[in-house]
Amino acid sequence: MNYNIVLLIGFLYSALLCVVMIFSQNFVYATLNLEKLPTVNDSSIGVKEIGKGLPDSISNIDFLDRNNILALGKTSGEIYLISNEILQPNPVLNLNVSGEVERGLLGIAIEKDPFSIDSINQTIYNELGTSVYLYFTEIHDGNLTHNRLYKYDWNGSRLINPHLILNLPLPPGPHHNGGELAMGPDGFLYVTIGDYEHIGDYRHNGILQNIKNGTAPDDTGVILRLNGSDGSQPIDNPFFSNNTGDPLGKYFGYGIRNSFGISFDPITGKLWESENGPESYDEINILNPGFNGGWKIVHGPISRTNSTLANLTQLHGAKYIDPVFSWKIPVGITGIDFMKSSKLGTKYLNNLFVGDFNNGNLYHLMVNKTRTGLNFDDIPGLQDLVADNNLEQSPIVFGTGFGRITDVKTGPDGLLYVVDYGYGKIDDNPPVHRIFKLYPK
Ligand SMILES: [Ca+2]
Ligand SMILES: [Ca+2]
Ligand SMILES: [Ca+2]
Structure with missing residues (x-):
């Protein structure tokens, strides 16, 4: 030629x-509509979408290792595998869930057998090495519906060997089903359960909701601390009882409305929680054992209410604790995690990232020196620990332009992952479900 x-x-x-x-x-x-891709206010950090093509809204993600992510399809009950940033064609599990309103496939925690970690490439494919806990609203035995906690084994390509760890007896609320899971540094499994709110349904005006002479403890509005292997109560739980049938023995805290995010401080090991308020006061809390969050008598700082400690229902050994931070006008706070590396910059190391559902904002919050709260030294409007309006919260807004954020997590690669859906409008058609990775440019 x-x-x-x-x-x-x-x-x-x-x-x-x-x-x-x-x-x-x-x-x-x-x-x-790429012009609406999220942006962050640090020019050294890039944002890219991974796992493109997700067919369902993702409630939570977790990491099998630095190359493999499990993503929970909230409504479909499907669990998707994202390998090396690519969505794999077949779900690794398909569960029979009720996905109405806030029901669905809600929570995941991965427990790794350290002996299965390959020290060269850090990949975990040992059939016995990785347990995966899942919390979901299961349709079972015909048409019964309950929130349940299962333990599965990861065999390298599928989730197998389901073991029922916990069956929550009450019919689940359409709202406030909780479901956030986390393995504590103490080796125990923590589980959030909301108050199962249902408009016009007062069954859950109980002692656990700080209602004096209310209904008996019924596993609503609590955070559980369990032995993951069998759901039993650790003997050092704050309300431990020798009577194994006593529900109090499983509780780490109560008086919680609902939570879409818990995370352990990598320095102190303390549990931090994001909590959704009604028409006022979303909260960030640090939980000590025996935490009473005050709901439904108090939400936000108690000094801003007409109530006193005497109005709360204190279980033996319980202690009311104010939030370390609140938004007076709820933003729909969801995912919360500590940045466990300095890969995005040293100023982020061991500080907090938090997402919201209503505005698609990602917040960055500095933890104080004693790690007992947040540091607002340079932010006058937040020294009262409340963002009273948009202007006051603007210094902590780190990223904007996300859709409805459902999860925020640091990966084993030391980078930050943010999960959202839609473009900030719930009726977007067709909806888009996305996972973003924040990386150093
Ligand atoms: Ca509270
Ligand atoms: Ca303020
Ligand atoms: Ca989460």
Whole structure:
């Protein structure tokens, strides 16, 4: 072939490729509306989408290792595997869930057998090495519906060997089903359960909701601390009872409305929690054993209410604790995690990232020196520990333009992951479900 013709063909092919690329980019712009991709206020950090093509809203993600992520399809009950940033074609598990309103496949915690970690590439494919806890609203035995906690084994490609750890006896609320799970540094499993709110349903005006002479403890509005292997109560639980039938023995804290995020401080090992308020006061709490969060008598700082400690129902050994931070106007706070590396910058190391559902904001919060709260030294409007309005909260807004954030987590690669859906409007059609990785540019 004549050399000039080869050049010409090469040139035409390149030109055609450019047109195709421009067209497809335009197509992508038109479909995904990339101009609304999230941004963060640190020019050294990039944001990219991974696991593209997720078919369902993702309630939570967790990491098998630095290359493999499990993502929970809230409504479908499917669990998706994302390997090396690519969504794999088949779900690794498909559960029979009721996904109405806030029910669904809600929580995951991964427990790794350290002996199965390959010290060279840190990959965990040992069939016996990794347990995966799942919390979901299960449809079972025909048409019964309960929130349940199961333990599965990861065999390298599938979740197998389900063991029922906990069956919550009450019919689940359409709202406030909790479900956030986390393995504590103490080796115990922590489980959040909301107050199962149902408009016009007062069954859950109980002692656990700080209602004096209310209904007996019924596993609503609590955080559990369990032996993951069998759901039994550790003997050092704050309300431990020798009577194994006593529900109090499982509780780490109560007086909680609902939570979509818990995380352990990597320095102190203390449990931090995000909590959703009604028409006022979303909260961030640090939980000591025996925590009473005050709901439904108190939400937000108690000094801003007409109530006193005497109005609360204190179980033996319980202690009311104010939030370390609140939003007066709820933002729909969800995912919360400590940044466990300095890969995005040393100022983020061991400080908090928090997401919201209502505005698609990612917040960055500095922990104070004693790690007993947050540091607002340079933010006058927040020294009362309350963001009273948008102006006051603006210094802690780190990222904007996300959709409805459902989860925020640090990965084993030391980078930050943010999960959202839609573009900030619940009726977006078609909905888009996304996972973002924040990385150093
Ligand atoms: Ca509270
Ligand atoms: Ca304030
Ligand atoms: Ca979460």
